[in-house]
Amino acid sequence: MAFDFGRANDQQKKAIVTTTGPVLITAGPGTGKTFTLVQRAIYLIQECGVLPEEIFIATFTEKAAKELVTRITNELAAKDISVNVNEMYVGTFHSLCLRIIKEHLEYSRLKKNYRMLDSFDQQYMVFxxxxxxxxxxxxxxxxxxxxxxxxxxxxxxxxxxxxxxxxxxxxxxxxxxxxxxxxxxxxxxxxxxxxxNLIDFSTIQTECFRILKENPGILGELQEKIKYVMVDEYQDTNYIQEQIIFLLAEKHNNICVVGDDDQGLYRFRGATIRNILEFPFKFEKDQCKVISLTENYRSDSDIVDFYNKWMLTTSGSKFKFDWDKFRYEKKIVPHEQSKIKSPCVVKLASKDDPDEWHQNILEFITNLKQSGKLTDYNQLAFLFNSVKHPRVTALSEFLEQNGINVYSPRSDMFFKREEIMLVLGCLMLMFPRYVQGLEKMEYQYLQPEHYAYYRQCILAANELLRKEENKELRTFIKGRGKEHFSINDTLDYSYTGLIYMLFAYQPFSSLLDVDMSSGVVDVRPSRNLAQITQILGKFEYLHRINVLDGRVYKNERRIDANTNTLFNLYMRLLLDGGISEYEDDSEYAPSGCVSFLTIHQSKGMEFPIVFVDSLGNVPRKSYKELMSAVEDKYFHRPAYEPYDQMKFFDFWRLYFTAFSRAQDLLILTCDENSKTPSNYFKDLYMELLDVKSPEFDIDEFKFNTVKNVNIKDTFSFTSHISVYETCALQYKFYKELEFLPVRGSAQVFGTLVHETIEDVNKAALRNEEHLITKENIENWFETNYTSLIKSQHSYLAKPQLDAALNQVLRYVNRQNGNWSQIKQAEVDVSLVQPEYIIEGKIDLIKGEEDTVELVDFKSERKPDMEKMRDRIEQYRRQLHIYAYLIEQRTGQKVSKMHLYYTGEENSNPMISFPYTKSAIEGTVSAFDDTVHKIMKKDFKHGCNNPTTCKNCDFRHYCGNK
CATH class of the missing domain: 1.10.10 (Arc Repressor Mutant, subunit A)
Incomplete structure (x- = not known):
């Protein structure tokens, strides 16, 4: 049967079927780039017989990767093609490099339990x-x-x-x-x-590259396995990413890169446009096929004409630069011509009067809503050079004051949110000594703006506490304050624990009561409270604070020193550096909200109505003189774009990206004055009609709705199903809202046993049984313990260490040197289902011939089968899911499943379960039912197990119910 190309145009069809050799696909905005990538992957699988694990697709965001997997699996399901798409290498460059590192960790500089640094962690480590x-x-x-x-x-x-x-x-x-x-x-x-034992985002890539370059066996194995390489957003790649891609694709040379040189925005992150512009010249003449996607399906033809014209305003113009070889010559063409008389590119302005500008915008949005043309505020997006500029935050506050919610997660408004100011104010009031220091202004590291902010928080908290209905909260805070003022010993809680105690009282408890199905607007305060627990938890981790401690150290009580460090250093740096609010990959334009985004942030998005601001902007130099000298001497290739022209290239690409986000209506907006719009926009801007012009009739428009993001969520038995079944409220708080569990740190003992047994099993898998000696086991054990205490900041006493080592040695002795049955160890398995993805991690797979047995290690004594029946049943169901994953993924028959208790000294350490197809089908069906409850956000039922509740961080919140 012929391949069904669906709605693909001729150029898209050519891109889909051109699968061998190097291919460059230049894809302008709205030209169906993702559709083409999805169809190309399906064509490889369906028509070329390529296995999913032979395909490598690199993207630039997790959202893009998840969307690709979802769309590919949905398309294959519609075609009734059954393959294991989860085997495909799909992800961001960083996640794919991390996968290679994890699979070959022993060849890297990293040890187990390494810690990933985000940008704040990285800067704080250096600080x-x-x-x-x-x-x-x-x-x-x-x-x-x-x-x-x-x-x-x-x-x-x-x-x-x-x-x-x-x-x-x-x-x-x-x-x-x-x-x-x-x-x-x-x-x-x-x-x-x-x-x-740390790794940051940059060294993820350099470490992966080093493993590939220094280990020909690993590189050869990957080159043999990966036959087709595709890279999305190739204009945003940097040198190291290009090197990794060409290494992996070297054997088969089937490398397809997709991108738009006009949307290269990330020079400041090291990206270089040269990668996409020079790509065809990396191969022999005419070997690389270049295919251009230029038919735009996103925007009205007026909008397409406008941004085409923008890219040509440089030619022979007063700006004195020309694209020359630094842009592929192209013209984006609209799929169809505009069907309305009104222009779809207009301006909305005021005359050097910010209040008038605010009012004009509010009036326009209000008229849109009242006309019925606007069905949801999320159809509107404002794009700025920076969402942190006072002019932008003033507009945001004005709109919110007038009943229009603004979603601006990167505007650094987190600390200005009412719930955050209240929770910080209440926290400070529980440390009277610290508040006294604030009043006396005796903290040398705080600047006036920090003092002002902390006082605002305390004033807001005091205003709250004065209300009669908050009498219980007032009593609680006063009691804790007295205790912390005079304590000279340790308490059984930390700062994060105090926050969880606060949640028992209004207004915090009401925020936690939120119905998760009520939309992002209502959930945002709860997510912000969750983020505060993460911030405090990270502080406690970095400064090794487990409990509040009133004992004196170096002439100062630790509780006072730590509180000073929390507010005067850590929190101050977050205040200065800014912190983003929660962003949901599955809903980039929350219902009920107008979006305020940076132009960079909006890349890859589309909105029915787009306001582009920051028209006073001018090109600015983006390179450092010293780095230019270093580039000339030490980079592995000479400079590409002329330094004096880079700022112009970047400027035009930035606003091309902004203008091309709009589907139905593009509005250039500013408060006009002597500098705004700048000369770079003035000619085009002056040609536009104003929204108040009689020639602009809003009744002619029919606006699109914002598209749903199609992403499949991932669920595992241990992290999701068992949590939900134990307590749906816990699931809501820890999994959905992402509160940080105070008592959720890894168990060092169990992890240490698991990791050392893994070292033993992997040595056996490498046919290095001769290395499984007592001396080597002790060395592996010590290495694992050293890395564990670095990551967990937790220690074991010598009797515990001896017991853990003995469990490993006992496991080795019981094998009697027979390692032949071991097939895989520490296996990550996942399976794409129609609506979600199942994942799990299996400790050991062993067996003979075509059947396998699954083993899950438990670092404890074998339990009483009757007394611990419920727990053993839960473990059995977990093994059922693993068996289902293995059979579906590999086609191998699972014969038995075992729980192996490494702490059992005398009797048989295993509890074994036979493979029963009906039982496994029942477990999978129950798994599916639970996932659907989670997807419906049904989190109403709590827990009826007193032991579980006693150890839960939300026991105060639930207890006050």
Whole structure:
């Protein structure tokens, strides 16, 4: 049967069927890039007989990766094609590199239990270790900053140099003292990562590249396996990403890159447009096939004509630059011509009067809503150069004051939210000594704006506590305050624990009562409270605070020192650096909200009505002179775009991206004055009609609704099903809202036993049974323990360590040197279902011939079968799901399932279950039912187990019910 191309046009069809050799697909905005990628993957599977595990697709966001998997699996299901798409390499560059590192961890510089650093963690790590950088000669001449900003600049340099594979040793041999300083700085930074068993986003890629380059066997295995490579958003790749892609695709040379050079926005992250522009020249002449997608299905033809015209305003213009070889010549064409007389590109302005500008915008939105043309505020998006600018936040506050909710997760408004100010105010009031210091202004690291903010929080909290209905909360805070003022011993809770106690009282308990099906607007305060628990939990982790401690250390009570550090250092840095509110991948335009986004943030999105602001903007230099010199000497290829023209290229690409987000109506908006709009926009801007013009008739328009994001969620038995079945409220708080469990830290003992047994089993899998000696086991055990205590900040006493080691040795002795049955260890398995993805991790797979047995290790004594019947039944169901995953994924027959109790000293350490098809089908059916309850956000039932409730962080909240 012929392949069904669906609605594909001729160029899309060509892109879908051109599967061999190098292919460049240039895809303008709205030209069906994702559709083409999905169909290309299906064509490879359906028509070319390619196995999913032979396909590698790299994207730039987790959302894009999830959407690709969802759309591919849905299409295959519709065609009744059954394959294991979960075997496909699909993900962001970082997640795919991390997958390769995890699969070959023993060949990396990392140990087990390494910790991933996000951008704040990375900067905070450097900040805590600035003393190691301050003595580097000439570094102050390279970076003119101090404290937190100095740490940020060090991270920026380290990221850029790492991703360009620049060696610190090479820099240290330079004659220029500033370049030498950069080399010493990079070396010191890398030492910090290695000492702490840490990895950041940049070194994920460099570590993956190093594994591939230094281990021909690993590279060869991957090259043999991966036959087709596809890369999305290729214009945003950097040097290290290009190197990894070409390494993986080297054997089969079936490499397809997709992108739009006009939307290259991430130079500041190290991305280079040269990768997409030079791609065809990486191969022999005419070997690379270039296919252009230019038919736009997204936007009205007026909008397409407008952004085409924008890209041509440079030619022979007063701006004195030309695209030359730095852009593929192209013209985007609309799928159909506009069907209305009104222009679809207009302006909305005021005359040097911000209040008038606010009022005009409000009036326009109100008229839209009253006309019935606007059915949901989420059809509107405002795009800015920065959402943190006071002009932008003033507009946001004005709209919210007038009943229009604004969704702006990256505007750094987190700390201005009422619920956050209240919770911080209440927390500070429970530490009277700290509040006294605030009143006296005796904290040298706080600036006036910090004092002002903390006082606002305390005033808001006091206003709350004065109300009669909050009498219980007032009594609680006063009681804790007295205790913390005079305590000289330890308590059984930390700062995060105190927050959970607060949740028992109004108004916090009402925020937690929120119905999760009520929409993002209502859920946002609850998500913000969850984020506060994460912030405090990370602080306690980084500063090794398990409980509040009133004992004196170095002439100061620890509770006072830690509280000062919390507010005067950690929280202050978050206040200065900003923190984003929660963003939901599955709903980028929440119902009931107008979106305020940066232009960068809006990339890949589309909205029926788009306001583009920041028209006073002008091109600005984005490179550092020193880095230009380093690039010329030490980067692995010479500079590409002329330094003096980069700012123009970036400027035009930025606004091309902004203008092309609009589907039905594009509005350029500003408060006109002598500098706004800038000369770069003025000519085009002045040609536009105003929204109040009689020639602009809103009644002619019919606006699209915002498309639903099609993403499948992932569920596992242990992390999701068992949690939900135990307590749906716990699931709501920990899984849906993402509160941080205080008592949820990993059990060091059990993890240590598991990891060392894994080392033993993997040695057997490598046919290195001769290495399974007592001495090596002790070395593996010690290495694992060292990495564990670094990551968990938790220790075991010597009797516990001895007991853990004995469990491993006993397991080895019981094998009697017979390791032949072991097939896989620590196996991540997943399976794509019609509506969701199941995943799990199996400790051990063993067996003979075509059948396999599953083993799940438990680092405890074998339980009483009768007394612990419920727990054993739960474990049995977990093994059922694993058996189902293995059979569906590999086709292998599961014969038995075992629980192996490593703590059992004398009797048989295993509890075994036979394979029963009907029982497994029943467990899978129950799993499916539970997932559907979760997807419907049915979180009403609580827990009726007193032991579970006693150990739950929300026991105060539930107890007050």
């Amino acid at each position: 805590q270790n600035l003393f190691r950088f301050r003595n580097i000669p000439n570094l102050d001449g390279v970076i003119n900053a101090k404290g937190w900003k100095l740490a940020g600049e060090i991270c920026n340099y380290a990221n850029n140099l790492s991703e360009e594979l620049v060696s610190p040793d090479a820099l240290r041999e330079d004659r220029d003292g500033f370049v030498v300083a950069l080399g010493n700085m990079l070396s010191e930074y890398q030492s910090l990562l290695e000492e702490g």
